[in-house]
Amino acid sequence: MVGEAAAIGDVMTGALGARAVEPRAGEAYDATHAHPADCLNCGTALQGDYCHSCGQHAHLHRSVGAIWHDIAHGVLHFEGKTFRTLPLLAWRPGELTRRYIDGERARFVSPMALFLFGIFTMFAVIQALGGSLHTPTLSAEAQAETRTEMTRSIAANDESIRLMTVEKAALAERGASTAAIDRRIASVEEENRRTRIIMNEILGTGTTNADPFGQAPPTETGWKRLDKGIAKFRANPNLALYKMQTNAYKFSWALIPISVPFVWLMFAWRRRFHVYDHAVFVTYSLGFMTLMGVVLTIAWAVGLSSEVAWSIALLLPPVHMYRQLRGTYGLRRFNAFMRTIALATFAVVAMVIFFLLLLAMGALG
Known part of the structure; x- marks a missing residue:
């Protein structure tokens, strides 16, 4: 039950994060509700649907029905543009990407909101189905080190x-908005919750040490932080894998800036395509990959064979890349095919870079 509850919390966190990125883009406003003459938050005279001074909406719901409305829109993010976005993302990703780049922003879920929701949902599903990224617990000394490290983080x-609670109280006393600091507090509380769950999982088992690098000699890359990370991985794989799981969850957004330069290289001589275009392309593509991972994980859990799941996971991404490249950049079949090969290679390189950064960053230091 703890894992399922944590997974539900992750999905809700992802949905709320996506909602924060895209709070009301393109949503119709119900004009049947009466507006007060002055803003209920700061008292400024209203001139439209929002206060031009503090940004608060003119109309505030005060009914039970409004609570369910807020849950549906704020947490589950169910709205018309979701159902317009997902079919295009699956079947005509190039058309979706091109239309968003060309200005149809209110019609579709933004790429970053979709990516955030996909990432949180993917980790939630993995956690709910028992897919935590850790190995059996190590020696008593390694267990003590793991417990100390996680306790220090908490x-x-x-x-x-x-400190943020004190800052929030000061803001509230001045009558300023506390929405931003509330989100920061919720994010840190969520990290602590996940740390406690993973700590219980890691320290709740006990078998033998297992070096994930096998019996190979120590690796010397010349990059001190990376070499230190590999050494710590060998010494305590449990702790290292816990940190990698936590940071892959927190820093998955880094895949976007890592990947964009590779896509830019394929179109560097075409001045009509800008870095923004490539960023939208990459973010929608990553959003699709995360949602594909969610669907395949659930399908595997309910009976899909591992062979079929892995076959789909290996074959579907290149097909999706090909269709997205053709539609986004207006490529002919052969050009799209060659660039798909290059893009698939770049994707592997980007994942390797991301993995090495996780090893080398301070989380393993």
């Missing part, structure tokens, strides 16, 4: 929450 986050 304590640091608790101190951050305390």
